[in-house]
Amino acid sequence: MITLLEKGQDFDITYIDLANKPDWFLKISPFGKVPVLRIEDEVVFESAVINEHLDEVTPPSLHPQDPLKKAQNRSWIEFSSQLNMDMFMWSLAQDEASHDEKFEKLIANLQKLEDQLGDGPFFNGTEFMLVDAAFAPFFMRLVFLSDAMGTNYLESFPKCSDWSTALLAKDSVQKSVIPTIKDKFLTYIDAKASVLAKRISEVGALG
Template identity: 45%
Template sequence: MSAAPALTLVSHHLCPYVQRAAIVLQEKGVAFARRYVDLADKPEWFRAVSPLGKTPVLLVEGDALFESAVICEYLDDVLAPRLHPQDALDRARHRAWMEFGSSLLNTIGAFYNAPDEPALLAKREELRARFAQLEAVLPEAGPFFNGERFCIVDAVFGPVFRYFDVFEQLGEPPLFEGLPKVRAWRAALAARPSVREAVGRDYADRLTRFLVERGSALSRRIAGRLG
C-alpha cells in the first residue's frame, strides 16, 4: 500500500458517522487533523466540500470524500492493516452489517426524538429486537464482530454503543440484559483505544445537552432526573 497522504477529518462533535471514520483512522495508526463544523451554521467552505451538507468529510491532500462508508472503504484500500475480510463473500456480509448499524442509528434517533412515552417504549422494544438479531450472529468467542480481529463493523458499532453508555448514565434502564454476546462485544469496544479516542472528553456532556433540548419524552425524563 502507498504512503499515507495528508488527511483532515471534517467533524461534528456528536456525529456517530464521524466517529466511524476516526476509529478507522486510529486503527490504521495514521496521523490526521480534525476540523470541526457547526452543522446549524454551516460555513461556505464546508458547503463546498460536502454536497450533502453532512459530516464526515475526509480531505485527502485537498480532495474531498464524503459519506462515512466511502471514507472507511477508501482508508482500508490505501492503508494497512486491512480491516475488511479478504474473502469477497465475508466482505459483502460485513458491508451488509455496516448498513444494519446505520439503520440502528436511525432507530436510536427515533428513540430520543419520540414525542411521548408510548412511542418511546415502542422504539426501545424495536432497539431490543435489533440487538437480539445481532446476538444471533455474533461469534461465541469474540471479542469482536469477526472474532479476534477488529474490523470495520466494529468501527460502526462503537458509536452505536456509546449512546447507551450515556443513556444509562442518565438513568435509562439497561437494554442488553439477556444478550451476553452483545454485552461482551459492547465491553470490548468500550475498552478499545480507537473507540475511546474517537470523541472528546466532553462528549457525554454535549450529548446530554443535545438530548435535553430535543423536547421529547426522553428529554423530559432526563430533565426530571437532573432536577
C-alpha cells in the first residue's frame, strides 16, 4: 500500500479476515498470507517481492542506484521481517520468561538497526525509499504498543526514533492503513491474553 501510494498508482484493496480466509483467497495465496498483489489474472506474493515488482514497473526507482547500496537496502528490508517477527513473538508471549526473552531479542535487533542508521531522516538520507516503506509498518505498531504501555520503546534508540517519526509523518504511510488500525491492532493483541496484553490492560486500568 505504501509503495503504491508513493508511486501514485491506482489500485483496489480487499481486506481479508485472516481468522476466516475465503476460498478464493486461499487459491491465490500460496502461504495463505496477506499481502497478495493481483494484476489481472496474475498473482505476486510476499511483500518484499511485491514492492520490488511495483518499483520496477513504475520508474523512477525507490532503490539506490549503486548496486552495493541496493543490495544492502534489500538486506535490511529482510531485517524488517525479522523485527516484525520479534515484535509479534514478544507481544504474544504467554509467560514471563518467554516475554522477557523475546523482548530482549527485539531490543538487541533494534540496536543493530540503530547502528546502521546515518543522519536521516530516512534510511539512505533525505529520500524516502523502498527500505523505508518496509520498516514503516513495524514502527507504526511499535508506537501503538508504546502508547498503550506508556513506555517509549525507542527511547534508547534516538536514530530509530527520529526515523520512525519521519516515517509516520508521511502521507503514504498514514493512508496505507484504515483509520481504526490502532484499536484493531490493540484489540487483536488483547485477545491473545499474552503477558504484554495483561500489562497493557493493567496500565489501562490504572490510567
